[in-house]
Amino acid sequence: MTFSAIDIKSINTIRCLAADAVAKAQSGHPGAPMGLAPLAHVLFNHHLNFNPKNPDWYNRDRFILSNGHACMLQYIMLFLYGYEGMTLNDIKGFRQLHSKTPGHPENQTPGIEVTTGPLGQGISNAVGLAIGQQSIAAHFNKPGFEISDNYTYCIFGDGCMMEGVASEAMSVAGHLKLSNLIAFYDDNHISIDGSTDMALTENVLARLEAYGWHTICVKDGNSDLEGINNAITEAKKIKDKPVCIKVTTTIGFGSVNEGKASVHGSTLKDDDIFNVKKKFGFNSEQKFIVEDDVSNLYAQRAKEGAKVEETWNSLFASYKEKYPDLAADYERRFKRELPSNWEEHLPVYNPSDDDNATRKLSEAVLNKLFDVLPELIGGSADLTPSNNTRTKGVVDFQPPQTKLGDYSGRYIRYGVREHGMSAIMNGIASYGALIPYGGTFLNFVSYAAGAVRLAALSHIRVIWVATHDSIGLGEDGPTHQPVETLAHFRALPNIMVWRPADGNEVSAAYKMAIGSKFTPSIIALSRQNLPQLEGSSIEKASKGGYVLVDSKNPDIILVATGSEVYIAVDAAKKLKEEKGLSVRVVSLPDWHTFDIQSDEYRLSVLPDGPPIMSFEALSTLGWERHAHEQFGLDVFGASAPFQDVYDFHHFNPEGVAERALAVVDFYKGTKLKSPMNRALKGPFKDIS
Amino acid sequence: MTFSAIDIKSINTIRCLAADAVAKAQSGHPGAPMGLAPLAHVLFNHHLNFNPKNPDWYNRDRFILSNGHACMLQYIMLFLYGYEGMTLNDIKGFRQLHSKTPGHPENQTPGIEVTTGPLGQGISNAVGLAIGQQSIAAHFNKPGFEISDNYTYCIFGDGCMMEGVASEAMSVAGHLKLSNLIAFYDDNHISIDGSTDMALTENVLARLEAYGWHTICVKDGNSDLEGINNAITEAKKIKDKPVCIKVTTTIGFGSVNEGKASVHGSTLKDDDIFNVKKKFGFNSEQKFIVEDDVSNLYAQRAKEGAKVEETWNSLFASYKEKYPDLAADYERRFKRELPSNWEEHLPVYNPSDDDNATRKLSEAVLNKLFDVLPELIGGSADLTPSNNTRTKGVVDFQPPQTKLGDYSGRYIRYGVREHGMSAIMNGIASYGALIPYGGTFLNFVSYAAGAVRLAALSHIRVIWVATHDSIGLGEDGPTHQPVETLAHFRALPNIMVWRPADGNEVSAAYKMAIGSKFTPSIIALSRQNLPQLEGSSIEKASKGGYVLVDSKNPDIILVATGSEVYIAVDAAKKLKEEKGLSVRVVSLPDWHTFDIQSDEYRLSVLPDGPPIMSFEALSTLGWERHAHEQFGLDVFGASAPFQDVYDFHHFNPEGVAERALAVVDFYKGTKLKSPMNRALKGPFKDIS
Missing domain, CATH: 3.40.50.970 (Thiamin diphosphate (ThDP)-binding fold, Pyr/PP domains)
Structure with a gap:
């Protein structure tokens, strides 16, 4: 030259x-x-x-x-x-x-x-x-x-x-x-x-x-x-x-x-x-x-x-003739289209099914979807056995020389590199034809905050499998227990922050995360076991929030997410049995999705009238958006077995019921406006 | 051996x-x-x-x-x-x-x-x-x-x-x-x-x-x-x-x-x-x-x-005799005691003083304090001319061989390493006898989230000088404009997140940040110029929130922070002149400090009765804690000159007044409970 x-x-x-x-x-x-x-x-x-x-x-x-x-x-x-x-x-x-x-x-x-x-x-x-x-x-x-x-x-x-x-x-x-x-x-x-x-x-x-x-x-x-x-x-x-x-x-x-x-x-x-x-x-x-x-x-x-490009187009035309299925899949994937009926593979649960950690239920979803969705490419920042992100029989993405896998492998060993993993996932998603997901502890998604915000700003589909999502992780202690993390990402535009309460809600979270072509997701998952809930369904949870347990003319509405929902349900039972109170329980696994539902729907879930109390084992900041009173964790956690930490903070049916009673008492005689019922609406705070 | x-x-x-x-x-x-x-x-x-x-x-x-x-x-x-x-x-x-x-x-x-x-x-x-x-x-x-x-x-x-x-x-x-x-x-x-x-x-x-x-x-x-x-x-x-x-x-x-x-x-x-x-x-x-x-x-x-240690103690005793002033300073600094009257050096402003960017006002504080407080050791993640963190005449902390400074230097060139800088500052603070501060854009404090949370958990005194704190930074665009950042760190326990509105509030922020021995601080500062406000003072701002402009029997209370406070003041004037409304304006530069004031004080600032509307050019998430209605930025910003981006979002007196009117109208006839008036109180959500 x-x-x-x-x-x-x-x-x-x-x-x-x-x-x-x-x-x-x-x-x-x-x-x-x-x-x-x-x-x-x-x-x-x-x-x-x-x-x-x-x-x-x-x-x-x-x-x-x-x-x-x-x-x-x-x-x-x-x-x-x-x-x-x-x-x-x-x-x-x-x-x-x-x-x-x-x-x-x-x-x-x-x-x-x-x-x-x-x-x-x-x-x-x-x-x-x-x-x-x-x-x-x-x-x-x-x-x-x-x-x-x-x-x-x-x-x-x-x-x-x-x-x-x-x-x-x-x-x-x-x-x-x-x-x-x-x-x-x-x-x-x-x-x-x-x-x-x-x-x-x-x-x-x-x-x-x-x-x-x-x-x-x-x-x-x-x-x-x-x-x-x-x-x-x-x-x-x-x-x-x-x-x-x-x-x-x-x-x-x-x-x-x-x-x-x-x-x-x-x-x-x-x-x-x-x-x-x-x-x-x-x-x-x-x-x-x-x-x-x-x-x-x-x-x-x-x-x-x-x-x-023309030369390539000719090559691809011949390829299409010789390998029609592969070519169709190639085009489908680059167009971000999903195979028809893929959602039918999402697991569905009954209340009689075994208790399980949502991180394990996430693994079940990934195992079901991995063959159906060849565009899924997983990984973890060196927490594979904790994040449960590696599907059965998957090959690692590795240089063939290493003999540890090859480039057709669909599981990436990112090493202890949360920020790098996340920025790499942004690149994979941007390449096209691939949907990357990556595991780490919810607390360490914060290490990757710079890349998470760019995923949201860039409108790309990336999924963080964020396990060990509260003080419920127990013994690892406050250095590993997220407090501020959900508030952080809920404040970020164009990202879903799912915190599912049971198997059906985990399926809903993946349904929405994979189905949303231009919005990334964080799925926050428990380390500890949770029961399968009466009243949950993929369809209902896909709205971001719904009435899990209804009750006529409720005296109070409890709204919770993830590992706290079953405790709220138990507290509601206790309040009914012991105090004769009528309590509605709302599960709110993703605010982003709930907040873009119609006013009518949101008000049907969280109506005017009774006080609403939130319960989540993380910072209460932001919960004022959906509840008049907030019960949560506004201090750092502690290193101890899960149940001890929860009990210390009164995160049990007794603690919730006690606070709910105080709330009912405090607002007695007041017909409250729902927090959904606002003068200023929408992300641009339009005047209603 | x-x-x-x-x-x-x-x-x-x-x-x-x-x-x-x-x-x-x-x-x-x-x-x-x-x-x-x-x-x-x-x-x-x-x-x-x-x-x-x-x-x-x-x-x-x-x-x-x-x-x-x-x-x-x-x-x-x-x-x-x-x-x-x-x-x-x-x-x-x-x-x-x-x-x-x-x-x-x-x-x-x-x-x-x-x-x-x-x-x-x-x-x-x-x-x-x-x-x-x-x-x-x-x-x-x-x-x-x-x-x-x-x-x-x-x-x-x-x-x-x-x-x-x-x-x-x-x-x-x-x-x-x-x-x-x-x-x-x-x-x-x-x-x-x-x-x-x-x-x-x-x-x-x-x-x-x-x-x-x-x-x-x-x-x-x-x-x-x-x-x-x-x-x-x-x-x-x-x-x-x-x-x-x-x-x-x-x-x-x-x-x-x-x-x-x-x-x-x-x-x-x-x-x-x-x-x-x-x-x-x-x-x-x-x-x-x-x-x-x-x-x-x-x-x-x-x-x-x-x-x-005994040998060292003897050495130190002789040192004390020969260099009594140095020895006293050494001991004072390791005990985290501050020189008496150091606060007197904080600059005080009148409304007639020039408009200025709070990042420049921060520089003025640092210049005043740098000689008074030899324990201050500054730096920036390669944004020195933007963060205004380098005080006059300071020597760089550099190996003497480089001839760019020496180890007595009190300004560290951290390079473009926000997370490294922050974790290093945690180490400097933990060594003792030093108070590190480091500059970057507010948006890039997020890169350092892992270290910021450890500063809070560790109860150490570290200061982030976080300039360019909103879409007000203008042309650099949404990749550099924080949206979720204040909500993120406000949700973190034991950290102050100051967003001062003028010179007096900048002085208050430093007074509290330096005076708090066991709590780190982020000080969010504007790129753009702001007026010196009528009604601000170091003393009032040191409470985290206060009534800046009062008005009898207010029809509405506007609560704002930083670069939005003067716009709220202008909106209040407009509402009075054009609509005859009585408007109180509250400045709330640090939630952490405000939230630990007495119930009585907080209710005196944000009382029962009128609707309260917040205004801040960042995510509204969390503002429900202090206001019934929120005006802010729940989408990403845009690259354009500062005033154009603000006007696009109606972040001007007209936009604020228009929304305030809608809020007054919406709540007409309702005596509202103040958001300060809650059933559940304190970080452990004790029952009142």
Whole structure:
């Protein structure tokens, strides 16, 4: 490959567009796009397989910008290649309300694979995207039909390398020998505080080699296009390791402040931009310059990309003839469609069925669904025997060399890496055709909070199997007992937080989690055994909340979730028998689902009139939304056998009944408004 | 050093005690204590400086068990050395309610430095403890008076090494060249899922070397006591790097299942314990065996430890004579006492003072206090110019070799490592004599959730300076805009979550955060400018909530925090002028502090009668606790200039007034109970 003047001009076009766009917004990060323009140009124009006219082509190479603040670089590439709907106006609308060009890349924009910006996430997603490809290839490729062979390319910076989540994911990538992953380390020696000498003096490539990566250096990433190109070519030849190419660049290349922290996150001054353009041979008076030869070059590549997809389409057509069932499954899965009647496989329980921990009932669901839903791909952050996430007979997802499994395996040994696991799951879900679930203790989903919130923001289907969901885990003690965790995730938009009370509710939780294509879920599960409840059903629980035990003209309504529901039922019996009180018991396994039911339905469950008291063995914060009074855990738990901890907090029928009586007494003579009956409604607090 | 039969016997005593204690509890982790007994014996008996009779001796060596599930090992050592109040009964009470021997080590137990168990935290705390020592040494040591020279020793396992938080902290340790930190990697090749071959095949020592650590191997950690001893001796000679000694051990050494995952977290069977004792030459019928020669050996070492402290006490007495002011300051700081009148330095503002962002007002407080409180040690996770955390003229905490600062520096460049920073701050606070604060965006405090919750559980004083605290950060967009974050941390016990509205409230937040010796704080601060409010004061805000603008017989009460308070005030004016409504405005900067005020006070602020409407530009979840109606952000934000995002959500005086009117209308004719007026009260939901 020989690069010529047009390549340089194209690269300088990108640089100037980035400077102009950030200056117009008076906000953003010009430095990294200007430094990375050569890499982006060589990668997109000579290696990346993509068709701008069909950004969702299943076998496209995936490109991830982990240093998401450099997003103007990616927006410019999408614009130059003529991606659907990315116009110069979008570039000019950078960081404005409702633009396709927000301050960090969001996967709602066509061509953006995953939402990045929070550092360390993108490179971790990239590991997931690479796993996704290996899994799909192992399931669908046939001799002569390599229908899945795409690469995942990812650019990351010093910031990503410092984040623990990236460390976790990159260690996983090395262990898994993901040779379809090629990452570029933008070694520009600058972070927000200044030179990386202040805080990052480790040997980054030596660290990656310790993880099992192959590494390559490009010393002059500003102008050695040949070097960048050769490095990528070499990387593709490595067949048993992920590859990291360190590309040393100058942040803000061309600016009078190039190489300084000041070009990282601040607009270039007008005269600086003027001089940059002059230096690069452009008309300094003009803004947003794209000359015809540059735009032709990229248009040409876009056409080549469309042809690559056409070739693949032909291959897939032949594949479809030879393997019609596989091809149908491939398409079904990428379209996020589920097999018909899959829900019929969900276990159903009667009150006479054995007591069981909901984590075990979750295992029963997974065992039933695993063959029905080949898109399920499980795992655990080294708590497999506690999370009960490994289905019968499943093969581990491992490099075949290890003899511990292969890439067709559907169970991932994530290691003790909750955040990495979660960000990897986000990548797997984003690859398509796969529904990842991963186990850890509910308390340690908090370690992964950064990735959980991005799943919600990105509208992707990821499932956290969060066992040991309260002080009910007992002896491990307060370091492992969640208190704040449910409130945390209930406050997050677009995520379901299920806490099922018995087998039917566990089935309902999975029904909703798997059936919701654009919403992630946390399923909180008990360590301890619970009875199968009279009155529960998959259908009722699928509404998020329902009347479990009804009673005429209730004196009080008890609302509970998960392992506390049966205790509430016992308390209700006690109150009836001993005090003659009429008590309704409501089970509320998922607030998100309940809160989007009709006003009418919600008021039928939690009506005006009697006081409502909540009972859950975690923080009461937020329960005021559904109950007038709250009984729960507003202190840390303690290390002791389950029943001792519960009794200490009066989390037993006696304790609940005692408090319910006090509540009835307190509100005697008052007809209360239901907490469902509000002046302000909906997420935008519309006026009713 | 030559080890003899008594050493072996002592080690086997530890092993059998661990097996017995876990068996008695029928819960816990016998494997690691049995594998690590030789290391613990050599370390405690030949290197660690400690006085069991005074576990708080300031210059003691710190010992951290990062693989906290192995805590029985540490409890046994504390017991054998006769630590205050750790008896055989405590060992027998393992994992029982209110014991000193909970399922994972908690710092409330004398001799336990930091609360561990959640993996990766302990080793990260250890980095903070080592920083603490270097800082204290740099401030107080004088020629001939090395009053601070203790080491921090830490044992960590495979699990810790997989956690990202440890990666972050260990990279910091390498960068900072903390040669006072000696860590032991328990290389036992086993995690919960089984062999580490499944998930951890990286070269751990090569990774640590890449971080800048010195590494040493002990191949036979089961019986090569000489080797362990020599490695520690060698480690102490390294003067410019932290040291990691990899000790290869056999988990569950002695058990029939030694080396297998099954001994990690399960009780040994009775016949197995029987045979272990037999193999080690003990009476197999007996339980909790400590023979006299063993107990004498440890008692002897305890006496030596007491003598080491005595020697130090003499040194300190001379130091006190020569440097009385320094000595007084040293003692004051270790006792957590603050200089008298320090609060007088807090800035006070008038309504006529300039508008300012609370992050800038926070900087003003830090500038005022930094000289007054030499125990303050700041930093930022690479957001210094955004967090405004670096005080004027401060020196960076850096290895002198870098010429970027020295160990007397009081500003730490944590790099983009929020979780590592937070766990390190926990360690610094636990060292004593230092009050760490660290900056990041509020949204990224979530990355550190694991460490934040441990600060709360551990009752230590750590301060997160959490700027850019809402969609008010504008253009960076929803990936950076917190929504769920305040609800998350408000649901956590024992932590203050301040969101001050102006300069006086910022001063109040710091007054409370610094003045609360056993409670950590998050201070949420705005990026955007806010006016100085009429009616605010440090004193009033220090109650957590107060009436900012009063009005007779209010038709409605508006309650707000931080950057929304002035908008509520404007809305109140509008409602009065345009609709003739009487509106009270309440500012509620910290719920934790407000909720522990007297019922009377809280009801005086939020009385029975009028409807109360909250207004905060984050999730409304939890606001039902203080208001009948909630106006806030229950969806993700958007990337756009601050005012555009606010206006889009109607977060302006018009939007607030419109909703307030609807609320007044909805509740017309109803005398409402205040949300402060409840049947169930206090964190234990006592019955009133």
